[in-house]
Amino acid sequence: MIQTIIGLFNSIMNSFQYKTARRNGLENKQIYELCDNIRRRVKNSKKRKNIKDFPSVAAGCYTNRNLYVDTTDSRPNYSQVPILEHELQQIGPIGSKRNQCKYTIGACAEPKVAFFAMIDGWNNLRTLKFTFSYRPRTGTKKKYCRNCRDVFNI
Amino acid sequence: MKQPYRKIYQECHDIDWFAICNNVPIHVASNGGNVPSQIKSRDNRTVQKYLANIEVNGNNNIRVNQDWLNELELLEQNDDGIAFDRNTYLHTFVEFAQLGFVSIDNAIINEEYHCRIVAFPQNRKDLFKMNNIELPEIPLNELAGVDLNVWKEK
Numbered sequence: 579m580i581q582t583i584i585g586l587f588n589s590i591m592n593s594f595q596y597k598t599a600r601r602n603g604l605e606n607k608q609i610y611e612l613c614d615n616i617r618r619r620v621k622n623s624k625k626r627k628n629i630k631d632f633p634s635v636a637a638g639c640y641t642n643r644n645l646y647v648d649t650t651d652s653r654p655n656y657s658q659v660p661i662l663e664h665e666l667q668q669i670g671p672i673g674s675k676r677n678q679c680k681y682t683i684g685a686c687a688e689p690k691v692a693f694f695a696m697i698d699g700w701n702n703l704r705t706l707k708f709t710f711s712y713r714p715r716t717g718t719k720k721k722y723c724r725n726c727r728d729v730f731n732i
Numbered sequence: 733m734k735q736p737y738r739k740i741y742q743e744c745h746d747i748d749w750f751a752i753c754n755n756v757p758i759h760v761a762s763n764g765g766n767v768p769s770q771i772k773s774r775d776n777r778t779v780q781k782y783l784a785n786i787e788v789n790g791n792n793n794i795r796v797n798q799d800w801l802n803e804l805e806l807l808e809q810n811d812d813g814i815a816f817d818r819n820t821y822l823h824t825f826v827e828f829a830q831l832g833f834v835s836i837d838n839a840i841i842n843e844e845y846h847c848r849i850v851a852f853p854q855n856r857k858d859l860f861k862m863n864n865i866e867l868p869e870i871p872l873n874e875l876a877g878v879d880l881n882v883w884k885e886k
Contacts, residue, residue, distance in 0.1 A: 610814050617823075624784040629777065632746035634764030650744040650764075681764075685743055715746045715761060716821040718808055720840070 605645050605709045609638045612647050616714040635720055637687035638709035639695055646694045649714065650687045659696045661703055662689065665729050679724035687711060688726040708732050734772035742767050748824070750779045750833065751870045757860040759833035760875070761824065765845045770868040782865050788830045793854040796822060800837075800848045807841070825850040832860030836878060846877035 613636050623630040633649035640646065656663040656672055663672070670676045672684040692706055700706065708730065711720045722732050737747065747762040749771045801818060808816040825835040829851035837850045853859055872878070 606814060617820075624780075627781060627784065629780050629784060631748070634744055634746045634762075653744075682740060682743055685740060713746065713763065715763075715824055716837075717814075717817060718804070718821060721843070 605638055605640050608645060609636050609647055609709050609712050610717060612636050612638075612649075613712050613714040613717050616649065632715045633687075634713065635687045635711050636714050637691055637711040639688070639691045639706045640709065641695055641700045641706065643700075644695070644698065645709075646691045646698070647709075648687055648691050648694065650685065650690070653685060654690055654693045656684060656689070656693060659693055661701065662692055662696055665703060669725060669728050676725075678728075681723045681725055683725055686723060686726055688722065688730060688732075692730065703730070706730065734774055736769040736771060737767045737773045737776075741773075747776075748780060748828070749776050750783075750867050752867045753870055753872055753875065757833050757862070757867060758836055758875075759825075759828040759831075760836045760838055760847070763838045763840065763845070765838045765840075768870050768874045770870050772868070775866075775868070779865055779867065783828075783831055786831060788827060793858055794826060794829045794851055795854050796826070796851050797849050800850060804839070822851065829853060832858055836875060847875040849878060 616632065616636065620630050620632055633651040636647065636649045638645055638647040656666060666672050666684050666689060670683050673682060675682055688708060688711070691708075692703065695706055696703070708722075711722065712718065713720050722730075726732060741747075742762065743764050745762070746764060747767055749760050749762060749767050751758055751760070751768070751771060801821070804821070805816050805818075825837065828835045830853075832853055834852040835850050836847050838845050839848050840846075
C-alpha cells in the first residue's frame, strides 16, 4: 500500500520533470540544461530506431514559487485556463496565423509554459517572468516572436 | 499518397531533412522553418533511419564555415551568463557532414530565415553515395540566402 502511494507520487512528480523546478536564480541555466537532456534523448532515439525530431524551442517562465519549462512538441488545451485563452484570442483565433507574425497563435513554447504556471495556481499573467528561449539542437538563443511579445509584454 | 510535413509540425520541430540540390546531397536543419513540399515525411524518416544505422567513421576531412560561426558568436552575445559553445552548435552538422552531406542551418537572422552552410566534406569523393536510398531534388531557391561559394568543388 505504501509502495503504491510512493509509486503514484513518483509518477506524478516525473510528469512534471521538465515542468517545474525550484527557482534558484539560475533559470536560464536550467533551460540550457533541458536542451542538453533533449539532445541526449534525440541521440538515444536514433539508437533505438524510434527517431524523434528536435523540438524547435525550449522556454521557461517563473513565479516567486516555481520555474516552469517546456518545449514546442505539443500544444495544451488553452480552454482550461480562460484568462490565458482570452489573452491569446486578443491577437487572433488560437491555431490561426496573422500578418504580423509567421508563427501560429498558441503554438509557441511561451504560452505553453504560461499555461502550466496557471494550471499550477498562478493567476496573474502580467507578473509571470520569462526566461530566455533556446533552440534545443544547438543551445543558441531564440528571440521571442511577435505573438509572444504582444500577448505577454516581453 | 505520401504527404509533406504538416505546417504546424514544421513550426514546432527542428527537422533534419535531406535532398539533392545542384547534384549535391544536402542536409538541412529546419529550425521551425519551412520544409519544402518535395520532402515527404515518411520518406524523410526512412532516410533518417538509414543514416542512423551508418557508423560515422570520424572522417577528419570536414570543413566548417568559420565566417558563419564568427557571425553567429556576435549575434549570440547576451547577458544570460551562458557563453556561446561552438561544439554544442556544431555537433549535428558535423555528424551529417561526416556522412557526406553539405550540412546547412536554416538560421534566423533579424527575424528572417536564412540558410547558412555550416559544415561539409572537403573533397567531392567524400560526398554521400546514394546506393540504396533515393533523395528528392529541390531547386536552389528553396534554400533562402545560401552562399554556395562556401563549398567549392575539389
